[in-house]
Amino acid sequence: MLVVLSDLHFEEEAANQILGDGNLPPLEFHRNLPAKPYQLLIAHLAAEAKRNAAQRLDFVLAGDIFDLHRTGLWFTENPAGARPYVTTSDVSPQLEALLLRIIRGISHEKNVSAVLELLQLLSSGKYIDENGEQQPFPVPVELRYVPGNHDRLINASPAIRQAIREALGHREHGALFPYVLAVEPEQALIRHGHEYDYANFSVDHRDTAEFPAHLPARQYQDPTFGDFATVDIASRLPFMFRQYHGDANILADLTLRTLYLRLLEFDDLRPLTAIFNFFVYADGLLIDRYEAWRAIEPVIINLLEELQDDPYMLGWLESFDKKWCLDMIDAIQAVFAAKPWRWTSKHIPLDLAEAIAVKALNSTARRPGVELYAARENTIRNGQHRFLIAGHTHRPQVALIANDHFGERYYVDTGTWRNRVPATPDYRQFGRLKSLNYVIVYGPDEDRGALPDDSEKIASFDFWSGSTQGWERDRLGIKALDSIR
Numbered sequence: 001m002l003v004v005l006s007d008l009h010f011e012e013e014a015a016n017q018i019l020g021d022g023n024l025p026p027l028e029f030h031r032n033l034p035a036k037p038y039q040l041l042i043a044h045l046a047a048e049a050k051r052n053a054a055q056r057l058d059f060v061l062a063g064d065i066f067d068l069h070r071t072g073l074w075f076t077e078n079p080a081g082a083r084p085y086v087t088t089s090d091v092s093p094q095l096e097a098l099l100l101r102i103i104r105g106i107s108h109e110k111n112v113s114a115v116l117e118l119l120q121l122l123s124s125g126k127y128i129d130e131n132g133e134q135q136p137f138p139v140p141v142e143l144r145y146v147p148g149n150h151d152r153l154i155n156a157s158p159a160i161r162q163a164i165r166e167a168l169g170h171r172e173h174g175a176l177f178p179y180v181l182a183v184e185p186e187q188a189l190i191r192h193g194h195e196y197d198y199a200n201f202s203v204d205h206r207d208t209a210e211f212p213a214h215l216p217a218r219q220y221q222d223p224t225f226g227d228f229a230t231v232d233i234a235s236r237l238p239f240m241f242r243q244y245h246g247d248a249n250i251l252a253d254l255t256l257r258t259l260y261l262r263l264l265e266f267d268d269l270r271p272l273t274a275i276f277n278f279f280v281y282a283d284g285l286l287i288d289r290y291e292a293w294r295a296i297e298p299v300i301i302n303l304l305e306e307l308q309d310d311p312y313m314l315g316w317l318e319s320f321d322k323k324w325c326l327d328m329i330d331a332i333q334a335v336f337a338a339k340p341w342r343w344t345s346k347h348i349p350l351d352l353a354e355a356i357a358v359k360a361l362n363s364t365a366r367r368p369g370v371e372l373y374a375a376r377e378n379t380i381r382n383g384q385h386r387f388l389i390a391g392h393t394h395r396p397q398v399a400l401i402a403n404d405h406f407g408e409r410y411y412v413d414t415g416t417w418r419n420r421v422p423a424t425p426d427y428r429q430f431g432r433l434k435s436l437n438y439v440i441v442y443g444p445d446e447d448r449g450a451l452p453d454d455s456e457k458i459a460s461f462d463f464w465s466g467s468t469q470g471w472e473r474d475r476l477g478i479k480a481l482d483s484i485r
């Protein structure tokens with residue numbers, strides 16, 4: 001019995017909270033899901049293991065579990081200016097110390113700590129049932145971890161690997177976490193999935209005709225453009241917003257509070273093509289879009305001024321650029337070349353900013369589907385594996401990628417376990433959902449149901465994709481509940 005989850009994105013949140021001063025309420029922000037859904041999942045898996053006569057449980061965390069990028073500690077507790085976009089073998093003592101501090105910060109977050117206790121218990125062969133009682137798990141358990149792009153550096157040193165293993169209750173020590181897993185007899189190949197995303201993998205595989213099961217280790221160890229974008233754009237913007245406006249002003253002003261929270265959560269937005277409107281349309285709060293733009297515009301301009309000559313960013317943009325077609329890269333390069341914010345005394349007209357954003361984001365939306373890359377997997381084509389299981393996209397799905405004399409083969413995207421921000425069709429209003437997705441694959445001797453004893457079963461799988469949310473009234477209106485189920 002194989003169970004795969006991915007993209008839990010445990011985050012260090014404390015550095016981004018703004019504390020109140022006694023007169024103003026604090027501004028708290030939580031993206032880590034509470035432990036209850038994890039507890040119920042593990043209890044459900046125990047029942048399924050019994051019901052389907054499972055032989056064992058392989059519980060796989062398929063990457064982006066400890067999010068080492070999305071934290072304000074890169075800017076508040078990093079005097080050496082260390083950055084994660086280095087090869088794993090080049091991690092300096094200063095960077096290692098910061099990564100260990102980030103891992104400790106993540107592990108100490110209240111919700112994360114409670115989830116880690118459940119995973120440690122599972123690693124020891126136990127679980128908490130639906131009545132809150134500790135029970136032995138009905139079959140032997142092995143907890144396994146495949147790094148993704150946001151936790152690439154957990155393989156950088158023995159100390160970092162040990163910190164992760166201790167957090168998860170792993171019994172083994174020392175060895176590198178594997179970059180890909182082949183799990184038999186379930187006939188499953190498990191990746192994180194960033195191998196298919198040229199912005200978040202060190203090698204562009206868009207033109208790779210056939211994927212070997214095991215890519216060279218160096219491709220996983222080298223930095224990516226996404227490392228830079230997540231730390232020095234996505235994680236830096238909230239920090240710069242606080243620097244520009246000041247914590248007291250943010251706490252006192254509804255527009256600033258709203259924008260700050262959105263800067264912390266915009267990478268949960270789906271589709272990402274709605275991102276510009278996410279900042280200038282504050283649904284339900286009657287905030288004027290021009291007022292919102294005036295608040296965020298100087299922060300964006302300050303960031304552009306800092307980024308325009310960055311050699312790491314410019315080098316990646318040049319490597320991405322396809323000379324024969326206009327795309328998002330051309331739009332970004334044109335903005336940095338023209339510097340439109342300097343045309344009008346460091347102001348960008350809202351309509352111009354919106355036009356540039358729409359052009360860039362629409363080109364991104366036309367990327368080929370991930371299932372097309374999964375269909376190029378060598379072991380899928382030759383029938384060795386029946387399932388290619390990966391995450392990374394945060395978009396759960398099951399897609400048929402082959403059906404010939406070897407039988408049906410499927411790409412299963414494990415989605416995410418975190419908050420999701422959906423947009424209305426006109427991209428002007430936004431909601432909040434908590435996503436819970438996982439896949440169970442059973443081997444030949446499991447989940448036999450009513451099959452005759454002499455029948456030759458190959459494999460079976462269950463794919464679960466759900467969302468949950470509740471709401472409460474507060475003084476500002478209706479808000480989502482922090483705790484669910």
